[in-house]
Amino acid sequence: MENNVLVSLKDVKKSVGSKEIIKGLSFDIHGGEVFGFLGPNGAGKTTTIRMMVGLMSLSSGEITIKGKNIKTQYKEAIANVGAIVENPEMYKFLTGYQNLLHFSRMVKGVSKQRIKEVVALVGLTDRIHEKVKRYSLGMRQRLGIAQALLHSPSVLILDEPTNGLDPAGIREIREYLRDLARKEGIAVIVSSHLLSEMELMCDRIAIIQKGELIGLQATREFVQGAGTKKVRFVVDQPQAAEKAARHHLKEGEIGTGDDYIEMIVEREDIPEITATLVVEGVRIYSIVAETQTLEEKFLEVTGGESVV
Amino acid sequence: MSNFWGLxxxxxxxxxxxxxTFVMMGILVALVLITAFLFKNIVDETVTGNWKQKLQTENVQLQKEIKKEAKSNPGIVKYNTEKIEINKYRIKHNYQPIRSVADYLQKSTSMVSIIVILTLIVAGGSVAGEFSAGTIKMLLIRPSSRTMILLSKFIAVILFAIVLLLLNFVASFIIGGLVYGFEGASQPILEYVNGHVETMNVFGEIWKQYGYGCIELIIMATFAFMLSVMFRNSSLAIAASIILSMSGSIIMSFISKYSWSKYVLFANTDLTMYTAGRTPLVKGMTLNFSIAVLLVYFIVFTVLTVVVFKKRDVAA
Structure with missing residues (x-):
């Protein structure tokens, strides 16, 4: 990854009354990546996002966007940000177009042509002159993304961007966000409770719980774990297969079933074991390496804590 | 600056x-229409023919009433005395009583209290409405300072109040003209002030009253803005500011006997009490005093509103 830090959090803390709800978050977000923000409800995701866009003040620490401090250089910092915080709440009595016109007047250099482009991009061209109160949740979400993109920001912050979209819409937005990161080099920050969604969309994922960062990894590493994994060989003779595999596996369990054996091995051991089984005359029908889904990993990391 | 114009x-x-908004304007015009007909009974009728003779006969009548009610009804005595003096002045200076749109236009400034309520609704919705709808989050994450956003809202609300004042004037002029006639509108108004009759230019008098109305609207809008920023809930902010502004005169009637009550906001909002023929709410109040008091309230309200709005975490 290129070393292009667009957003930087340094020991960010937030207290409400005597309660500390964010307990020192530090991480950097780079241009060109889709960064996922994950955590159970009430973990402090939205609070952190609110602090990033200046809706909430920081109790201590510092947030910079493109090197500009959100507290002391607010206008310069926020000019680089497009965002949806929680739901995309727009003026319901205005049309979609009037809403975009409204937000375009608050930033520099958004032409009518640009509004048109963005509208086409989110697929609202046919309905843009209708009042927002007649929009479905999915259309509101699209309009929300349109207003965030109007001024071509270099940091895009979206809270639950696929909320309310149908599967085709989710896919479209997902690909679009990945494209934005890849091609335009912008930093896309998303939060979501749809974990499978995050897995498909994000390059890196930060997990926060009770206001603390408890994991920050590339999605691939995160899902696959560092090295070992559970592998299942579907075979015709499980007993013989077990005996053969035992040679390779000095320690650890080998489980057997009616038509399979399974064991926890290093990735590099899989071809060797397969070769041995073949030499021993075991017929192999399939080899499945079980990858943990993000959801399982998430529950594992957060201790499967239920939402209070 | 172009950015601020955009705001x-x-x-x-x-x-x-x-x-x-247009329902509100419709209500205002409807009220002008209704009051135009209601005031018909209050405003003096045109006296035609040998009007000087008729006024003299009226004066004799009024004088009789004064004798009869001298002890029991001081109000009537005062009213009749003024009326007699004005009638004498008319006869002496040849001012025929002609009922015209000017009489109604003078009364039309009483509509300012309705305009205040409509302005409070818009002012309350302007800030608190954004919190209620959640759009405040969209509004504040732009490269504009919160102070500028607040100021743009305030200016828009004051512009709205001015639009309503103009609408009131135009509607009153047209409807009043149709009901009362445009003729005689240029005649001066006669008022009984400090023991003698004075002539006043109608339109000068009306513009003065509209000017006072403007000041009342600005201070009330500031008040509504403050409540709006504090409560962050449009229904609550609107209800509170309307109830307070309407009960203001009732509260004043209870406390006006205490001299400290002249420092209360609502004792000073209605500046028309300093126009001819009316007395201030509390003894010893003057126009300059009221303007100074209002200015202090205006500064306090504004500072509180801006400080709270700037500091506040937005969690809507």
Whole structure:
């Protein structure tokens, strides 16, 4: 990854009354990546996002966007940000177009042509002159993304961007966000409770719980774990297969079933074991390496804590 | 600066694209229409023919009433005395009583209290409405300072109040003219002030009253803005500011006997009490005193509003 830090959090803390709800978050977000923000409800995701866009003040620490401090250089910092915080709440009595016109007047250099482009991009061209109160949740979400993109920001912050979209819409937005990161080099920050969604969309994922960062990894590493994994060989003779595999596996369990054996091995051991089984005359029908889904990993990391 | 102009355009768009805004304007015009007919009974009728003779006969009548009611009804005595003096003045200076649109236009400034309520609704919705709808989050994450956003809203609300004042004037002029006639509108108004009759230019007098109305609207809008920022809930902010402004005169009637009551906001909002023929709420109050008091309230309200709005975490 290129070393292009667009957003930087340094020991960010937030207290409400005597309660500390964010307990020192530090991480950097780079241009060109889709960064996922994950955590159970009430973990402090939205609070952190609110602090990033200046809706909430920081109790201590510092947030910079493109090197500009959100507290002391607010206008310069926020000019680089497009965002949806929680739901995309727009003026319901205005049309979609009037809403975009409204937000375009608050930033520099958004032409009518640009509004048109963005509208086409989110697929609202046919309905843009209708009042927002007649929009479905999915259309509101699209309009929300349109207003965030109007001024071509270099940091895009979206809270639950696929909320309310149908599967085709989710896919479209997902690909679009990945494209934005890849091609335009912008930093896309998303939060979501749809974990499978995050897995498909994000390059890196930060997990926060009770206001603390408890994991920050590339999605691939995160899902696959560092090295070992559970592998299942579907075979015709499980007993013989077990005996053969035992040679390779000095320690650890080998489980057997009616038509399979399974064991926890290093990735590099899989071809060797397969070769041995073949030499021993075991017929192999399939080899499945079980990858943990993000959801399982998430529950594992957060201790499967239920939402209070 | 072009950015700030954009902010004001935004706020105007949000006010005038709401269907409710035109309902409000419709209500105002309807009220002008109703009162135009109601005032017909209050305003003196045109006296035709040998009007000087008729006024003298009226004066004799009024004098009789004064004798009869001298002890029991001081109000009538005062009213009749003034009326007699004005009638004498008319006869002496040849001012025929002609009922015209000017009489109604003078009364039309009483509509300012309705305009205050409509302005409070718009002012309350302007800030608190954004919190209620959640749009405040969209509004504040732009490269504009919160102070500028607040100021643009305030200016838009004051512009709205001015639009209502103009609408009131135009509607009153047209409807009043149709009901009372445009003829004789240029005649001066006669008022009984400090023991003698004075002539006043009608339109000068009306503009003065509209000017006072403007000051009342500005201070009330500031008040509504403050409540709006504190409560962050449009219904609560609107209800509170309307109830307080309407009960203001009732509260004043209870406390006006205490001299400290002249420092209360609502003792000073209605500046028309300093126009001819009316007395101030509390003894010893003057126009300059009221303006000074209002200015202090205005500064306090503004500072509180801006400080709270700037500091506040937005969690809507």
């Amino acid at each position: 004001i355009r935004n706020e105007n768009m949000k006010i005038y694209r709401k269907p409710g």
